[in-house]
């Protein structure tokens with residue numbers, strides 16, 4: 014296999030070819046290395062590998078060739094220096110916290126992040142003396158006002174879920190750096206196909222590979238991408254000890270997911286944009302949340318920051334919860350599930366599912382109304398998706 018510098022290639026090509034170190038068997042597709050450990054040629058070589066004086070595999074909690082291929086490929090696609098894969102998106106977020114935080118540190122997190130991310134900071138890191146404040150994702154001034162001398166990092170997701178609000182990554186990176194903090198972006202909704210947080214100044218990118226990277230709802234996995242220094246000093250030592258490693262089988266599924274990611278994302282976005290415009294024309298709908306629409310508050314920002322508008326649309330029904338549930342129950346094809354990023358279209362009622370455990374006033378403050386419905390637009394025929402929604406409209 015030729016020694017190719019994949020940095021010279023575009024994302025679409027990296028996604029299909031990078032990361033595979035062909036073995037002596039000349040295989041065309043990446044093999045699943047189902048091995049927990051590796052053998053050394055001598056006692057001396059074992060010693061050298063264990064102390065890090067000689068590179069090479071030791072044990073699959075640390076490194077595995079199939080997982081390495083996934084890591085290398087995703088790092089290239091994100092334009093980051095290094096990637097580490099984890100057993101889930103939450104394990105990736107946990108690793109960043111465990112690696113970077115110590116008692117007395119402060120975290121600033123956007124209010125609209127994934128529910129378990131909120132719980133991770135609020136219920137778990139708080140037990141070890143790390144304080145977290147939550148701020149409005151799109152209120153850049155509020156981020157700056159809330160930052161403290163001990164703020165270790167700013168953590169956000171953009172676009173947010175389920176209201177699809179857009180944070181100004183460059184502005185927040187500047188604020189973080191001015192105060193000696195890091196900016197962490199959970200890039201799960203966009204994937205590197207739509208948004209490259211490192212080019213906008215982010216220091217660490219997080220992924221739940223479970224969503225668009227898999228793309229067909231099969232495996233749970235996650236990743237952290239950062240500079241060599243951050244990975245080497247803070248994240249890899251924790252992975253090796255903490256042990257939330259990605260399995261080689263899951264890495265193999267995600268590798269093939271990456272191969273079709275660019276074409277899938279384009280198709281998801283095209284359908285979601287069409288669906289959002291169509292929903293705006295339907296009676297009984299108060300508001301459609303989609304950043305491609307001119308009515309979206311951050312429409313100009315999203316055009317600068319993302320290459321397309323994304324595959325998630327949410328909308329508010331005039332009839333509140335009753336109408337939302339009626340619409341969801343009237344569908345015959347759409348999957349009623351909170352998962353997203355699948356080739357299958359999914360529909361969910363955030364106020365009673367993903368955000369159901371929040372106190373009503375907290376939910377209201379977050380802008381999640383009872384009539385809100387979220388759709389992760391899949392790759393079925395758009396006409397069939399519309400027909401299914403119309404049944405309950």
Ligand SMILES: *Cc1c(COP(=O)(O)O)cnc(C)c1O
Nearest residue numbers: 101102103127199201221223234
């Ligand atoms: C799903 C999700 C996560 C958590 O990922 P898991 O793979 O389910 O652990 C984190 N962030 C976002 C934005 C998500 O959608």
